[in-house]
Amino acid sequence: MTFELKILGSASATPTVGRHPTAQVLTVGTSHYLIDCGEGTQWQMLEYRVRPHHLRAIFISHLHGDHFFGLFGLLGTMHLQGRTLPLCLIGPPGLDEVLVTQARVSGLQLNFQVEFTAIDTEAHAVVYEDEVLSVRTLPMRHRIPCAGYLFEEKPRRANLLKEKLPAGLTPAQLARLAQGDDLPPDEQQPGLRHADVAGPAPTPRRYAFFSDTLYTPELAPLIAGANLLYHEATFLDEMRERATQTHHSTARQAALLARAAGVQQLLLGHFSSRYKSLEPLLTQAQEVFSDTALATEGLTVQL
């Protein structure tokens, strides 16, 4: 089953030619989830062929404009495109109020339901769940309430191992086994336990999204061993003080967290517009954690 992250925006708040504010799409199986939605996200979705009506849920980390000013336009476009499917929206309290005010002054009544979940940005709690995914908040430390999100795949069934399957099973029996059921004994055969003919269950994949935050090493245990960590890296280490003042992180701090948590891969993003070249950010992070990449527009990571 697909478990894929696509980066739509790599920039921090100041608009930069060729960079876009934070937005990412996570695809799990056939379900799509949008993570943050900076201004212009719907054009990035057009560019990378992510169809708005395929989105099941949108997660907003915090209410700074570069993380949610694209939301109103995207909802309006879904409406124009005739969406009727409900949409889950998960974000800090106040987001619903902005949407309601906007809709009222615009005279817009959406064709579809927006099911809003107000999160507690200081908690580590499940805020969304469906048949393939469970999502928990990660308490960020930013200037305003801000949450990251930990996306965790639901346990998948183990695949059947051909070499362990007895001959002569009917298609119906095979289907039952494939669903994870045991076969009770009958006149033809003595019964068969699923566990005896299946391999080990695949380990659920996990993606941790660290939005705008101070360096928070205390969160490492919450994401220990995750397949992928995205962490903001607004500044080079030379600007560590500025990072602290503005409640942001340096590339090196992102890497320290990745190392402490023992994740498999690290992506850096949310780059300050002052950096024309991003290579120095990558280099500083790789000195601490080698499996690091830059989360630039269009990057796709398969887990």
Added chain:
Amino acid sequence: MTFELKILGSASATPTVGRHPTAQVLTVGTSHYLIDCGEGTQWQMLEYRVRPHHLRAIFISHLHGDHFFGLFGLLGTMHLQGRTLPLCLIGPPGLDEVLVTQARVSGLQLNFQVEFTAIDTEAHAVVYEDEVLSVRTLPMRHRIPCAGYLFEEKPRRANLLKEKLPAGLTPAQLARLAQGDDLPPDEQQPGLRHADVAGPAPTPRRYAFFSDTLYTPELAPLIAGANLLYHEATFLDEMRERATQTHHSTARQAALLARAAGVQQLLLGHFSSRYKSLEPLLTQAQEVFSDTALATEGLTVQL
């Protein structure tokens, strides 16, 4: 003195690759005015080197997202860039409420004052004035309250005509005449009337912006003889009924209005995303009014 219009966006509400929602910059002398501010306008300003802190005023026609969803981000950017100069914002009632709600949930307190003027979208009234420009509303007929704007240059002084100036004037006397004053008689000369040594005053230039609207021939007298008319042209004439249903205009209707008002030039914009090629819209308009052009991204018109 410069009187120039630059087009930043030509699209209607549905996002289209390579097109942007409505936004235009009018430059009069050294003053810049933004007309509508669809999502992504600040990136278009970057692209066309319009510096946000040079803007004196922003005019919003109505509160459909494709005409104002870029405003929040642009104000935030001006704040980040350290603007302290007050900014005039002119638009329908309710716009201030959206801004206040956004600012509150984002914890954003702008460095600069936004001086908001709530317009009456059914009136033809002066809503903005400075030393170079006077702006009146034009009552559009759309699904929600909507105004166009008529930008009219303040009368400029007539230039002095060298061949009419007597010899022997001092620099101070020339400066007084150039400012439009008469010279009283003195011991050296018998006095000089400004009108006797100056050419005719240049005709003030006028730009009419017709935002989303039904065909409104009754407005032609209000913009009679304007140098330039921008008129929305969402549809081809074959879709006249759809235009009426959605309170939009066809390219041909835009041209009929231009002809009735006797304007000098017509620009068409706000194109439906269904039209990959815009030539048929241009052709239909030119059949009625030949001096028509397409208001596509980057177009600059000097008046």
